[in-house]
Structures are given as C-alpha cells and as structure tokens.
Amino acid sequence: MKIVLVAPYKEMVQDAQEVCRMYGELIDIVVGTMAAGLREGKRAVEEGAGVLISRGGTWTMLSEALSVPVVEIAVTPYDVLRALQKARKYGNKIGVAGFANVINSMSEWSNMLNVDVVPIEIHDDTEQTRRRVHEALDQVQVDCLIGDLTTVEYAKEIGIRCVLIESGKEAIWDAIQEAKRIMAARMADRKTFDSLNSALNSVREGLLVLEDGTIQFVNQVVLKIIGRDECVGLPARKCLPAALVRFLLEESGENSSDIIQIGSKLWYTQKNYSLDRNNCFVTFHAVENIESIERHVRRRLSEGGHEARYVFDDLYGQSVKMRKMIAKAINFAQTDSSVLIVGETGTGKEVLAQSIHNASGRVNGPFVAANCAAFSEQLLESELFGYAEGAFTGAKRGGKPGLFELAHGGTIFLDEIGETTLHVQQRLLRVLQERRVMRIGGERVIPVDVRVIAATNQPLWQFVREGKFRQDLFFRLDVLRINTIPLRQRLEDIPELVERLLYQSWYKRKGVGVRPRFDPAVLPHLQAYHWPGNVREVQNMVEYLLAIHTHGCIGHNEIDEWFSHKALIDFDDKNEEASPAAAHSHLNSESLGLLIGKSMEEIERWAIEKTLKETDGDMTKAAAVLGVSRTTLWRKVKQWEDVMA
Numbered sequence: 001m002k003i004v005l006v007a008p009y010k011e012m013v014q015d016a017q018e019v020c021r022m023y024g025e026l027i028d029i030v031v032g033t034m035a036a037g038l039r040e041g042k043r044a045v046e047e048g049a050g051v052l053i054s055r056g057g058t059w060t061m062l063s064e065a066l067s068v069p070v071v072e073i074a075v076t077p078y079d080v081l082r083a084l085q086k087a088r089k090y091g092n093k094i095g096v097a098g099f100a101n102v103i104n105s106m107s108e109w110s111n112m113l114n115v116d117v118v119p120i121e122i123h124d125d126t127e128q129t130r131r132r133v134h135e136a137l138d139q140v141q142v143d144c145l146i147g148d149l150t151t152v153e154y155a156k157e158i159g160i161r162c163v164l165i166e167s168g169k170e171a172i173w174d175a176i177q178e179a180k181r182i183m184a185a186r187m188a189d190r191k192t193f194d195s196l197n198s199a200l201n202s203v204r205e206g207l208l209v210l211e212d213g214t215i216q217f218v219n220q221v222v223l224k225i226i227g228r229d230e231c232v233g234l235p236a237r238k239c240l241p242a243a244l245v246r247f248l249l250e251e252s253g254e255n256s257s258d259i260i261q262i263g264s265k266l267w268y269t270q271k272n273y274s275l276d277r278n279n280c281f282v283t284f285h286a287v288e289n290i291e292s293i294e295r296h297v298r299r300r301l302s303e304g305g306h307e308a309r310y311v312f313d314d315l316y317g318q319s320v321k322m323r324k325m326i327a328k329a330i331n332f333a334q335t336d337s338s339v340l341i342v343g344e345t346g347t348g349k350e351v352l353a354q355s356i357h358n359a360s361g362r363v364n365g366p367f368v369a370a371n372c373a374a375f376s377e378q379l380l381e382s383e384l385f386g387y388a389e390g391a392f393t394g395a396k397r398g399g400k401p402g403l404f405e406l407a408h409g410g411t412i413f414l415d416e417i418g419e420t421t422l423h424v425q426q427r428l429l430r431v432l433q434e435r436r437v438m439r440i441g442g443e444r445v446i447p448v449d450v451r452v453i454a455a456t457n458q459p460l461w462q463f464v465r466e467g468k469f470r471q472d473l474f475f476r477l478d479v480l481r482i483n484t485i486p487l488r489q490r491l492e493d494i495p496e497l498v499e500r501l502l503y504q505s506w507y508k509r510k511g512v513g514v515r516p517r518f519d520p521a522v523l524p525h526l527q528a529y530h531w532p533g534n535v536r537e538v539q540n541m542v543e544y545l546l547a548i549h550t551h552g553c554i555g556h557n558e559i560d561e562w563f564s565h566k567a568l569i570d571f572d573d574k575n576e577e578a579s580p581a582a583a584h585s586h587l588n589s590e591s592l593g594l595l596i597g598k599s600m601e602e603i604e605r606w607a608i609e610k611t612l613k614e615t616d617g618d619m620t621k622a623a624a625v626l627g628v629s630r631t632t633l634w635r636k637v638k639q640w641e642d643v644m645a
Contacts, residue, residue: 001050001187003027003179006037008058008149011166012073019172027053027176033149034058038065050186051179055167056148057129069182073167073175075099075148077109083146083165084113090161091143097122097133097151098165118142122151130154206267206284210236213249216279225262225284244269248282259287292364292409306406308354308367315348315355316500316535317493321485332480333359338432340417340477341455343484346536349455350415352484357411362451365410368403373419381424381440385431388442404437407450417477418458422470429473452477487531487538495523497535501542502554516546519555526559605640608633 005027007013016029028049032040037058044052045068054062055073062070075098087094096106097120110117120136122129129150137145137160145155146163155162200207206221215231223229231239236248243260248271257270266287273280312326332339333356341349350369357367375383386402403412420428431437432452436445454477463469487494498518506515518526531537541562549558608622615621619637623630 001183001190002048003051003053003176003183004041004044004049005029005053005172005176006041006044006058006062007031008033008037008054008056009164009166012055012172015167015169016172019169019176023173025176027179032058034061038062041066041070051183053175053179057150069179069186071175071179071182073171075165076168076171079165079168079171080106080146081109081113082168083163084109084115084117087144087146087161087163088113088115092116093118093141093143095120095133095136095140095142095145095147097129097136097145097147120147122147134158204286204289206282208282208284210248210280210282211278213237215239222284225265225267227263247271248280306366306368306410308357308363308411310351310354311358312355314351316497317485317490318496319485319490319493321490322493325482325485329356329482330359332356332482334361335480336361336451337479338451338477339453339480339482340460341453341482341484342460343455343457344486344534345457346534347484347486348535349457349484350413352482353411353413353453353455356453357413357451360411360451362410366407367411367413368407369413369415370403371415372424373416377421377424380420381427384424385427385437385439386442387440388444399439399442402437402439404431404448404450405446408448409450411451411453414452414454416456416458417454418456418460418463418469422468425470425473429470429476432473432476487534491527494527494538497538498523498526498542501535501539502546505539505542505546516549516552516554519553522554522556522559525556608636612637 005016007016007029010031013029013031020027030040034057037054038061041052041062045066050068052062052068052070053073054070059070059072084094093116095118100121103119103121106117106119118140120133122132133151133154144161144163145151146165148165152162152164201220206225207219208222209217213236215234215236218231226240228239237245241262244262247258247260247269255272260267260269268285268287268290270283271280312330315326329352339356341352343349354367370384372380384402384404386400386405388399435448437448438445460469460474464471464474502516544562545554545558611622619630619633623633
C-alpha cells in the first residue's frame with residue numbers, strides 16, 4: 001500500500017515535493033480539482049493506494065466517494081494570514097470565505113492587520129458555496145475576496161479580485177505524518193486480518209456470519225459446502241440450501257443446533273446470536289469428524305493407550321494349515337461380524353485378533369483387550385461396562401468409562417471368554433444386541449459402535465450343554481470362527497519360527513555380540529518335541545538360550561541344558577502328574593529317539609534315574625537339578641522301589 005496526495009492546484013505540488021525532499025518522504029503526488037481530483041483518487045486506489053491526502057472541496061468529494069481513509073490538509077490561521085497580507089494590496093475591505101473555524105479567528109486578524117474583514121461562512125457543498133458568496137457580495141462591496149479554490153474560481157467568473165488561501169508546507173507535512181500513522185495502523189490491521197482469515201480458513205469447521213439475513217463472512221469450508229466461489233454480501237436465501245435457510249432464518253431466533261444434510265454429508269450446525277441480536281454466527285461440523293473426535297477423546301480418557309501392534313506378518317509359519325488359517329482371517333477382517341477364536345494357550349490368539357483389527361475398516365479406531373479370567377465377577381463387570389459416580393464405595397469422582405466405551409469405533413477383544421459368569425454373560429449379550437451400554441449405578445444409556453472378537457481355549461459348546469455358558473451369547477459370538485493351529489500340528493514351521501524369534505529377542509537386547517543361530521542339526525530334535533506351550537514355550541526357550549549363550553551357534557549342549565532347566569517335575573498334590581517339560585530333561589540326540597512313544601511315567605522315571613546317576617545318588621543335588629523338593633523326589637523313588645519289591 002502507498003500514500004497518494006491529490007493536489008487541487010499546481011502550486012501545492014511544488015510545495016509537497018519540496019517537503020518530501022526536505023524530510024525524505026516517499027509519496028505519490030497527482031493534480032486534480034474536484035471531479036478531476038476524484039478521478040485521480042479512484043485511479044490511485046485501484047493502483048494500490050491505502051491512504052489519500054487532499055484539501056478543501058476535493059477532500060470532501062474523495063472522502064464521500066472512496067472507502068480508503070482521506071487525510072485533510074487543514075487550513076491553518078497562518079495560511080489565512082498569508083492570504084490576507086496578499087489581499088491588502090487591493091484595498092482594506094476584504095471578503096473571507098471559509099469554514100467556521102476560519103471565520104471565528106477573523107476578528108483577531110482584522111485588528112492585527114488593520115483591515116476590514118467581511119466574513120462569509122461556507123459549507124462542503126460547491127453550489128451552496130457559490131450561492132453564499134453571491135449573496136454576501138450583493139450586500140457588501142469588497143476590494144478583494146480570499147478563499148478556497150471554489151471561491152476563487154467563482155470570484156474570477158464575476159470579475160472580483162481574489163486570492164487563494166494556499167496550504168503552507170507545515171500543513172502539508174502534518175498531513176503526511178497523519179497519513180503515515182494511518183497507513184501503519186492499516187497495515188497492522190491488515191496483517192491481523194490476514195492472520196485471522198488464514199486461521200478461519202484452515203480449520204475443519206465451516207464458519208458463517210449473517211447480518212439481517214445477509215452474509216457478511218464465510219470461510220472456505222462453507223464455500224465448499226454450498227458449492228460457490230463467493231457469497232459475501234448476498235442474501236442467505238439466494239445462495240444457501242433451503243434446509244439451511246429454514247434453520248437460520250425461518251426457525252426460532254434463539255441459539256440452537258441441528259443436524260442438517262447438505263448434499264451427501266451430514267453437518268452438525270450451530271447458530272449463536274450476538275448480544276445486540278444483529279449478527280448470527282453459524283458453525284458447521286462434519287458429523288464424521290465429530291465421530292472421529294469422539295473416538296479420540298474416548299481413547300485419551302483411558303488410563304493407557306489401546307492400540308493393536310500386530311499384523312498378519314507377525315504370525316510366523318508357511319505350513320499349509322497356517323496359510324489357510326491366515327487367509328480365512330484376512331477374509332473375516334473385511335466384515336464387521338463377531339469373531340470367535342478357539343485355540344490352545346500360546347497359539348497366538350491375541351496376535352490374530354490384533355491382526356484382524358489392523359486389516360479391517362476399524363484400523364484407525366482403538367483396540368481394547370480384556371482378559372476375562374483376570375478379574376472377579378464384580379471387577380470384570382466394572383471394567384467392561386464402567387461405573388457412574390457414587391456407584392460404590394471408592395468409585396472415582398465422575399465415574400469411569402468401561403472398556404466397551406473406550407473401544408467405541410474400534411474393536412474389543414474378550415480373551416478367555418469362557419471364564420465369565422452367567423451374570424456377566426447376560427450383560428454382554430445385552431450390549432451386543434442393543435449396541436448400547438449403561439454404566440454400573442448409572443442411568444444414562446451410551447451408544448457404542450464396537451466389533452467383538454472373543455477367544456477361548458475351552459470347549460464353549462460343552463459349557464453350553466452343561467449350563468455354564470449362555471447359548472444365545474455363544475451364537476452371538478460364534479458368527480465367524482477361527483481355530484488356531486497348535487505347534488505340534490505344524491512342526492514344519494519350527495525352523496523358521498525359532499530363527500525369527502531368536503533374531504527378534506537378540507535384536508531387542510540391542511544386538512549384543514555376534515548374532516546367534518541354531519545349529520541345523522538340532523532342528524529335527526526340536527521338531528520331535530510336542531511343545532505343549534506352543535509358540536509361547538518356544539519364546540521362553542529362546543529367551544533362556546540367549547541368557548546363557550549370547551553368540552555363536554546353539555547346538556545340542558545348549559538344547560540339552562534348556563531341557564534340563566525345564567525338568568521341573570511339578571507333582572500336583574491331587575494327581576501327582578509331572579509337568580510336560582520334566583519328561584524331556586537331559587534330551588540329546590541319542591536319548592530323544594529312545595523316548596519317543598514312551599509313556600509319561602516311563603519318561604519321568606528315566607529323567608530321575610539319569611539325574612541320580614549324574615549326581616552319584618545325591619538326593620539333594622538331584623532334587624535341585626530337577627527343580628523339586630527332596631521329599632517329593634524321595635517319595636517318587638520310594639514308590640518305584642515298592643513296586644519293584
């Protein structure tokens with residue numbers, strides 16, 4: 001933006017140029033009186049002028065016609081004094097045409113210069129000025145007339161001597177300084193406006209301001225909503241959709257909100273009036289964005305993050321059975337139906353559930369897992385469904401959202417679903433049927449949009465027949481079923497599995513030392529073990545081996561050591577059965593083949609006898625190696641001796 005001075009007469013151009021040279025000011029100067037000055041002013045504004053400067057009638061016309069500020073070069077008493085001194089050479093009776101502030105000071109100047117001043121008060125209007133001067137001169141004869149450009153031009157027309165009241169350099173300088181102050185303020189306002197406008201156009205919400213039914217402001221979001229390039233200054237009825245017009249203009253003139261469909265999208269629309277009721281401020285929120293924000297808020301309100309970390313690539317194995325199971329799970333991920341995952345401990349049920357979530361349309365929503373066996377009935381109920389404030393002693397102030405609420409827009413994983421009581425099952429069924437949840441002790445019904453994936457390692461259908469599990473809930477969960485594959489049924493996956501788990505564990509330890517690997521010769525022996533703990537047991541083995549063997553090749557000695565470590569014959573007080581690993585203590589390449597096909601009791605006896613032999617019959621040392629008490633070992637040996645006797 002620039003400053004332009006519109007000079008009504010040529011002499012002012014010279015004075016203004018001299019002022020600019022003296023003080024180093026840079027402004028544009030053009031010449032134009034009245035209508036010509038207005039044309040020059042309009043052209044200057046079109047070319048980027050932010051502030052204009054002029055005087056007299058030209059200033060009046062510019063101020064009335066243009067929207068930019070126009071600074072007036074004021075007529076000072078010194079300007080009038082200089083004009084009076086020039087007029088004295090024509091005689092002592094001098095007519096002075098001017099505004100009230102000029103006329104009021106004439107008596108003082110009249111006495112000082114010893115002249116007879118005839119005051120003629122004029123106003124902004126050109127024709128009125130000419131008429132006032134004409135009327136005054138009809139009544140009083142003057143030797144000379146002084147005034148502005150309009151007055152001087154009229155005096156010349158009627159043949160009266162005249163002197164123009166010219167603006168001095170001081171007045172021009174003052175006007176330039178005022179114009180600079182206004183320009184600085186305008187530029188600051190423009191910067192603020194641009195920042196505000198940029199901010200209002202960067203938000204996802206639509207913003208609109210109405211005044212008396214006319215649009216005063218819209219941001220880019222609103223323009224996209226209504227499909228127009230511009231609508232400021234237009235009546236709302238002419239450019240807004242009918243449904244929106246009814247809400248804004250025809251319904252109650254109170255602050256209100258509603259969901260309005262515009263095109264194919266739903267918009268939550270709010271209108272709020274200013275205190276003077278003249279302006280109406282309207283905001284538009286896309287319903288889909290509100291739902292996204294709601295999901296985010298629910299996640300943030302939870303005590304911990306709820307997200308799925310695993311994908312299908314984390315399910316190791318290239319066996320036919322594994323590939324078929326994964327392919328089925330990928331297909332199931334594309335639907336929104338409930339999934340029931342059935343499988344033994346350690347077969348990756350939660351990894352599978354997380355993978356389904358991450359491959360589904362709910363991937364951006366939360367994944368919330370709940371272990372139903374980890375809580376008592378009361379605690380599980382409050383975890384799943386939440387509780388209201390004051391629901392019980394010790395309840396949090398404000399209550400607590402349940403896992404179903406936190407899973408809104410995503411997936412809830414109910415692990416070990418078979419451990420739930422019939423009471424909890426009944427509440428689960430209600431949530432699945434109605435897609436709504438009510439907190440314990442609360443009255444508000446909260447809608448929830450969740451996909452349910454349940455998992456169990458128990459025979460649920462048998463529980464149904466025994467009355468331990470609700471049949472209606474079973475069928476609600478068992479829409480899509482996946483049976484995980486135990487490791488003993490896909491032994492061909494063990495070489496890849498152990499190597500990948502070994503690398504992962506070594507990498508998590510920051511890759512200390514040379515990366516260890518399994519000796520290929522031990523892999524067949526690992527495949528001969530039936531792995532009752534499945535992948536989890538393999539992971540435990542890898543962690544143990546890394547702890548005792550940080551680099552190089554893992555061979556028979558290390559594998560034998562792990563099986564020795566696992567030889568914890570955990571005799572149960574009721575049935576005194578050995579743990580699965582106890583049957584495989586001290587396995588090596590020679591003994592493994594001899595034990596295949598033996599009963600658990602025979603393998604157990606072999607392990608104890610081998611350990612006693614290696615410890616020279618020392619019961620205390622043998623018990624320590626086997627991980628049992630000396631009394632338990634002694635009792636077991638005594639049983640065999642009694643049988644032999």
